[in-house]
Amino acid sequence: MAEALVIGSGPAGLMAAEALADGGLAVTVADSKPSFGRKFLMAGKSGLNLTMAEDTEAFLHKMHPSAPLAPMLRSFGPEDVQDFSRALGQEVFTGSSGRVFPLSMKASPLLRAWLNRLSSKGVRFETRWRWQGWEGRNTVIETPEGLRHLTPDVLVLALGGASWSRLGSDGAWVAHLQKIGARTLPFQPANMGFRVAWSAHMEKHFGRPLKPIALRAGPHSTTGECVISRRGLEGSAVYTVSRALREGAPLELDLAPGLDAAALAARLARPRGKASLNNHLRKAARLDPAKIALLREWSDRVPDDPAALAGRIKALPARLEGPRPLDEAISTAGGLSWDSLDENLMLREKAGVFCAGEMLDWEAPTGGYLISACLATGLWAGHHAAQWAQTHT
Numbered sequence: 068m069a070e071a072l073v074i075g076s077g078p079a080g081l082m083a084a085e086a087l088a089d090g091g092l093a094v095t096v097a098d099s100k101p102s103f104g105r106k107f108l109m110a111g112k113s114g115l116n117l118t119m120a121e122d123t124e125a126f127l128h129k130m131h132p133s134a135p136l137a138p139m140l141r142s143f144g145p146e147d148v149q150d151f152s153r154a155l156g157q158e159v160f161t162g163s164s165g166r167v168f169p170l171s172m173k174a175s176p177l178l179r180a181w182l183n184r185l186s187s188k189g190v191r192f193e194t195r196w197r198w199q200g201w202e203g204r205n206t207v208i209e210t211p212e213g214l215r216h217l218t219p220d221v222l223v224l225a226l227g228g229a230s231w232s233r234l235g236s237d238g239a240w241v242a243h244l245q246k247i248g249a250r251t252l253p254f255q256p257a258n259m260g261f262r263v264a265w266s267a268h269m270e271k272h273f274g275r276p277l278k279p280i281a282l283r284a285g286p287h288s289t290t291g292e293c294v295i296s297r298r299g300l301e302g303s304a305v306y307t308v309s310r311a312l313r314e315g316a317p318l319e320l321d322l323a324p325g326l327d328a329a330a331l332a333a334r335l336a337r338p339r340g341k342a343s344l345n346n347h348l349r350k351a352a353r354l355d356p357a358k359i360a361l362l363r364e365w366s367d368r369v370p371d372d373p374a375a376l377a378g379r380i381k382a383l384p385a386r387l388e389g390p391r392p393l394d395e396a397i398s399t400a401g402g403l404s405w406d407s408l409d410e411n412l413m414l415r416e417k418a419g420v421f422c423a424g425e426m427l428d429w430e431a432p433t434g435g436y437l438i439s440a441c442l443a444t445g446l447w448a449g450h451h452a453a454q455w456a457q458t459h460t
């Protein structure tokens with residue numbers, strides 16, 4: 068029986084392992100951490116968003132770049148992700164924004180059921196095994212008992228990106244792949260918050276959500292929610308435009324997305340009487356205290372003229388100081404370049420070695436796009452690795 072070694076126990080690695088086991092190989096999954104799927108479990112802490120209820124072409128449109136991922140997502144798309152969850156006993160539901168979650172909202176029941184299913188297919192698991200590249204033909208693994216030199220028939224690397232390194236994906240694999248001549252692109256934060264040097268006036272608003280709010284950055288715009296934090300501005304709406312911001316586009320906020328500029332100006336032109344400006348903004352423009360504080364924070368002078376004031380509320384220029392550090396990002400851009408892989412996700416520099424998941428050079432917004440693409444690339448790599456083993460061993 069041909070042997071497969073999968074390194075990395077995130078969604079990409081486990082999906083590859085299952086495809087390899089289904090293909091008739093003896094599979095071992097190894098991870099450097101003492102337990103499996105730590106980032107996947109973390110993703111479930113605030114609601115595991117598995118995928119988006121939209122058709123595959125719309126889904127693909129959100130991936131960057133989309134072309135290399137197209138065959139994988141067309142063969143395992145958002146509908147398949149939902150079926151996959153159901154088959155593991157985790158019924159799903161679709162939230163108002165189209166985001167799909169398991170009913171439990173957590174990752175742990177799904178992961179437990181999945182590991183059981185893999186186990187029943189004969190997959191073996193090893194924890195505290197750290198992949199250290201190659202020595203000649205040998206795959207080198209550091210284990211608590213010392214170094215091991217293995218020669219699996221096929222190897223699948225699903226080592227993750229380079230954020231939240233304490234959960235295992237530390238990006239250290241780059242050096243091993245560069246050593247064999249594979250090309251990598253620098254890691255960059257994706258779906259991250261942005262630093263802001265707040266004045267002391269903002270302190271009482273830390274932790275407050277801004278909702279609804281519309282954000283515009285370059286060609287991208289979104290309406291949703293973000294949070295003022297001690298460190299800056301974060302939350303799903305910021306993540307949605309984070310790629311444009313990272314690439315240098317300025318950010319503009321619309322604090323009153325439900326009203327157009329003319330309607331807002333007409334409301335602001337109503338006689339104010341003895342009301343303070345804050346009260347006037349609260350009543351006439353329906354701005355809550357956090358939005359009013361932000362308007363003041365990012366305006367040298369709040370305009371008196373109703374039309375100018377409405378214009379400022381509808382297009383408030385943000386004063387961001389740059390992205391939060393890579394390690395805090397939800398995901399990472401950059402990683403293993405597509406030109407180092409063939410169409411089956413096999414390394415051009417090393418036959419029989421396949422790669423999948425966030426370690427590849429793609430990025431996508433939050434909304435289940437990340438996990439879905441990790442599952443799709445994991446399945447693709449595992450399936451083609453199994454085929455390769457059949458013809459080469």
Ligand SMILES: Cc1cc2nc3c(=O)[nH]c(=O)nc-3n(C[C@H](O)[C@H](O)[C@H](O)COP(=O)(O)OP(=O)(O)OC[C@H]3O[C@@H](n4cnc5c(N)ncnc54)[C@H](O)[C@@H]3O)c2cc1C
Binds near residue numbers: 075097
């Ligand atoms: C807070 C948070 C919330 C998130 N929420 C969502 C969400 O709701 N929806 C969504 O789609 N995405 C979400 N994500 C992103 C998603 O979790 C990741 O994109 C996904 O887990 C990546 O899967 P992967 O299999 O490629 O890598 P990972 O899940 O990162 O797994 C890689 C594994 O490889 C192991 N490894 C690395 N190097 C080595 C080595 N040298 N030797 C042995 N093992 C190694 C690591 O220990 C790790 O277990 C979230 C991420 C975070 C941080």
